Amino acid sequence: MSSTPDALWSAPSLRVLRPAAVSCTVLRRGRLLDGCTLSVPVGMRLLVVGEPEESASMLIRVLAGLSRARRGRVEIAGLTDPSAGGWGRRIAHLGPEPGIPSWMTPREVLALAAELLDLSAADAARRTEQVVAWTHTRPEWLDRPVRHGGPPLIQRTALAAALLADPEVLLLDEPLRALDADERSRLLRLPGRRRTVVLASRYPASEAGLVSHVALLRGGRVAMLAAVADLEAAGLPLSVRGIDTLAERRAVAPPATDVGRPAVASQ
């Protein structure tokens, strides 16, 4: 689905430059986003944690176009147009409320998602097969209304519909909380080196292994953006407290290694 050929993403120059998949500039939205500026390179798996907690979700919602920023600019894959002709079909969003009508069957949901993507019948069938396999949706569930499977099936189906587009950017807001931790982790270990994931979570520990970097939003701005490896090197856990402590330490003594890092943070 991506309009960017894989060969282009594999080009050595792009690997060095790492263009921004998601970029927001001076976003303002009430007290939750107050001049938030962030650039997420292609392929980064970024965990966003907020103080207050809602700010991370708000950032995801603004990026997905569900909440409007009072000011600021959002670019995805270098495009500012959120319509289907712009970056509309390059992203997928999965929030805490899956938004699937409970009377629909998983097959109907996926058919609708394919229709909205203008996929050909053959493409739709092939991708449906892939996402059904990835989400471990049992064949006998496919033709029953999702409410019969409860929240776990609804969330699996929502993830399958999101992956149907083979999105370049996946915006996740407290996703798949109805599933057990192991299954959730398996489902969210999405393949694809060029796929960018931005994940808002109130429980960072549950995202261990899923993300490569963490961003801390404090007072509506990016207070810190660091690699998960930096947390581990500092002997800090992947938790709100651990991320907060690292941000405090960096505020006192910014690490020299930050220079030249691909992700740009803070305004």
Next chain:
Amino acid sequence: MVTRLAVRELWITFRLLALIAGFIGVGALVALLPAPLPTVMERLALGLGAASILAGALSAWSFADERARGRAAWLVTRSVSRGTLLGGWFAALASLALAGTAVAGLLGWLTASAVSLRLDAGTFATLLVGVAATVLVAIAVGLLIGTLLRGPLAVAATVAIVASLGALAWLVPGTGELVPGAAMVDLAALREGATAPVAGLRAAGAALVGAALLLVVARLVLERAEL
């Protein structure tokens, strides 16, 4: 596509039945209770007014629910524009309500023409068009409120606004046909003998303009609304 989904959602949640039953019930009630022409017309007008309020309430409830349950968000993140979402829901609700209005009008006409042979069909039809346009206003009010408020609050606010418009048309003389609900007042006052169909057309025109304006406002509000 949004219209198709909306109709199915209305069907599954029994709101479609409530909407259709509201209008057809009015016609059936008028047909089943024998009365002289003035009473028949008053019952028909009053019933259609109540059904309009019901249509507005169901619109507000449905659209607020669509937002609250994240279904609107699901569509918008799949490149369905907010305007398409609003238009789809309006088309679904309006087509059902107009079908109900037509059936209620037909039953009302059959009942009235059984009581009096001198009722003017043209005037009755134009007043019914005015009533239909008023129903569209109620639906547009419901959708606008549904973009602003959630759940029961949206329903209560819509009922209050639509009922107030009806009361204004009924109680305040001299509003002409400019206030939505005037078509119901004129329908209630319809008696035997030929009359000019101007009042019904004027009421219909004013109501259609009102509905269009409300939809434009709803579109603008929805553009900034949380989904």
